[in-house]
Amino acid sequence: MSNLEKYNAAFVEAFEIREDQLAGLKYQDITAWDSVGHMTLIASLEEAFDIMMDTDDIIDFNSYEKGKEILSKEEYGVDF
Amino acid sequence: MTFEEILPIPPFAMKQEDKEVLVTERLSELTELHRENCPEYQRILDAMRYKGGASSYKDMPFLPVRLFKELNLKSVSKENVVKTMTSSGTTGQVVSRIYLDRITSANQQKAMVKIVSDFTGSSRMPMIIIDSPEVVKDRRVFSARGAGILGFSVFGAKRIYALDENMKLDVEELKDFLGKYHGQRILLFGFTFMIWQHFYKELRRLEVEGISFDLSNGILIHGGGWKKLISEAISKEEFYARLRDVCGLQHIHDYYGMVEQTGCIYMECECGHLHASIFSDVIMRRPIDFSECEIGESGIIQVVSTIPESYPGHSLLTEDKGVVCGVDDCPCGRKGKYFKITGRLKSAEIRGCSDTYADRFKG
Numbered sequence: 384m385s386n387l388e389k390y391n392a393a394f395v396e397a398f399e400i401r402e403d404q405l406a407g408l409k410y411q412d413i414t415a416w417d418s419v420g421h422m423t424l425i426a427s428l429e430e431a432f433d434i435m436m437d438t439d440d441i442i443d444f445n446s447y448e449k450g451k452e453i454l455s456k457e458e459y460g461v462d463f
Numbered sequence: 464m465t466f467e468e469i470l471p472i473p474p475f476a477m478k479q480e481d482k483e484v485l486v487t488e489r490l491s492e493l494t495e496l497h498r499e500n501c502p503e504y505q506r507i508l509d510a511m512r513y514k515g516g517a518s519s520y521k522d523m524p525f526l527p528v529r530l531f532k533e534l535n536l537k538s539v540s541k542e543n544v545v546k547t548m549t550s551s552g553t554t555g556q557v558v559s560r561i562y563l564d565r566i567t568s569a570n571q572q573k574a575m576v577k578i579v580s581d582f583t584g585s586s587r588m589p590m591i592i593i594d595s596p597e598v599v600k601d602r603r604v605f606s607a608r609g610a611g612i613l614g615f616s617v618f619g620a621k622r623i624y625a626l627d628e629n630m631k632l633d634v635e636e637l638k639d640f641l642g643k644y645h646g647q648r649i650l651l652f653g654f655t656f657m658i659w660q661h662f663y664k665e666l667r668r669l670e671v672e673g674i675s676f677d678l679s680n681g682i683l684i685h686g687g688g689w690k691k692l693i694s695e696a697i698s699k700e701e702f703y704a705r706l707r708d709v710c711g712l713q714h715i716h717d718y719y720g721m722v723e724q725t726g727c728i729y730m731e732c733e734c735g736h737l738h739a740s741i742f743s744d745v746i747m748r749r750p751i752d753f754s755e756c757e758i759g760e761s762g763i764i765q766v767v768s769t770i771p772e773s774y775p776g777h778s779l780l781t782e783d784k785g786v787v788c789g790v791d792d793c794p795c796g797r798k799g800k801y802f803k804i805t806g807r808l809k810s811a812e813i814r815g816c817s818d819t820y821a822d823r824f825k826g
């Protein structure tokens with residue numbers, strides 16, 4: 384599975400949505416992406432990429448696109 | 464001034480004098496924001512003949528926290544409310560309803576992370592939540608208890624709930640978890656009375672059966688009220704000593720906070736003092752005329768917060784009593800005011816996640 388596929392799969396699984404709903408998706412846009420859903424998403428991303436995210440990055444992770452940007456940072460090294 | 468401008472400032476590094484300038488500017492703007500957007504709040508200010516322009520936040524109006532039970536106060540339209548939080552209440556009590564929009568909700572979490580990191584470090588740890596997962600089941604309406612748990616969850620790298628749906632300690636799961644993360648620093652979070660009733664007492668009982676846990680690597684954060692423990696004649700010192708004795712826990716921090724100002728919590732330092740961060744402040748007031756108390760004089764606690772944009776809760780008079788112990792000179796090195804809680808006002812309702820739950824154990 385490519386990194387993008389893994390990334391998308393984490394969203395689809397955590398929020399029970401379709402892949403075509405992901406572009407532009409923001410925190411609190413859908414009921415499932417609330418603070419509980421957020422921690423579920425983070426947990427599955429951490430597992431998928433075998434990383435441990437900083438608290439600040441977890442807080443800043445507020446959209447589908449922003450998340451890619453954060454994971455691309457040097458300390459996580461996920462290339463999309 | 465936006466909250467974004469305050470956020471990067473280290474939360475406990477600014478001297479009170481400088482902090483007051485900053486908080487005054489932000490609080491004046493919040494007062495005007497809510498005047499414009501919340502009709503009830505506007506009428507309150509009109510009735511108080513408050514025109515704005517106070518030179519310090521100490522001279523700005525404050526609302527009694529109870530008002531959030533009696534009125535639905537919000538400064539955003541219904542469509543922009545992403546989360547509604549309710550205060551913890553004993554059975555039959557009317558609860559406060561606090562309406563959060565996206566910005567206020569996010570800023571609460573950001574402030575809270577900055578504050579807690581100053582005490583725990585920013586690295587995440589395996590985390591044991593001393594509560595039942597049932598508390599966070601209803602995701603549309605959050606209780607104060609759920610909000611506390613979720614707020615702190617961001618510090619947990621891996622998390623378990625130590626209690627089951629009947630508030631019974633899951634011994635096997637706890638054993639597995641501690642085995643898996645042996646030697647690592649562990650974060651424990653819970654509400655004071657639940658820790659006492661369902662964790663401490665159970666550990667004591669298990670001790671007799673020869674089962675014990677080593678939490679000497681743990682850091683425990685707890686809050687929600689002491690009332691029930693005081694009625695069982697357990698002082699804070701004794702509570703801490705007993706926890707140390709039963710499982711080796713040495714790092715324990717109480718915190719003071721309320722759902723009406725989520726995010727701005729007041730953490731207890733190594734010296735036993737609660738600290739106000741750059742994001743908020745406390746003012747102790749004399750019951751007779753609401754003038755400000757001297758250092759060392761107990762009064763009613765007013766809390767101000769730089770966060771609330773979606774509801775007019777930036778300046779509130781609580782029903783708690785407290786005393787400012789000093790300013791800028793706590794031996795722990797943190798700047799700003801440090802204080803202690805001295806009790807509740809007489810005839811005030813029971814509040815707090817710990818105390819309202821404890822109320823069921825009466826008799």
